[in-house]
Amino acid sequence: MVTGASRGIGAGIAQRLSAEGADVALVARTLDTIDLTPGCVRRRPSCHKYGTQIAVVVADLADEQARERVIPEAVDILGGNIDALVNNAVAGIAVPITDVTSQHQRIADECNVIAPLHLTQAVIPGMREKGGGWIST
DSSP states (O other), X not given: XXXXXXXXXXXXXXXXXXXXXXXEEEEESOSSOBTTBSOOGGGTTSOGGGTOOEEEEEOOTTSHHHHHTHHHHHHHHHTSOOSEEXXXXXXXXXXXXXXXXXXHHHHHHIIIIIHHHHHHHHXXXXXXXXXXXXXXX
């Protein structure tokens, strides 16, 4: 599973894992491109060309309820526990420090700190069941 998989480093990691033969769950905040987000998971970062199974999970990781369904959805689509979790998604607030609001800070905290912790906690039972796994943040 790769969070923030719609573009940049996340898309590259997802593509590499798929090229190496891994089934990959792509997690992204949006399915389609919108004005403020130049990438989208609908284009699937070239993973499908390797013949592996690709799961797409659309979730805003700053939203606790959305986050809670990420692992179960991926497990259901891929048909098994997550072997590797790459916590790549981040919320970068690109405003001058004097303009950072409490809402900006809450979004950054949820996405950059709490989401990786929760997703890690959610995959550990399946990894223990399998006898191992890999987590990156």
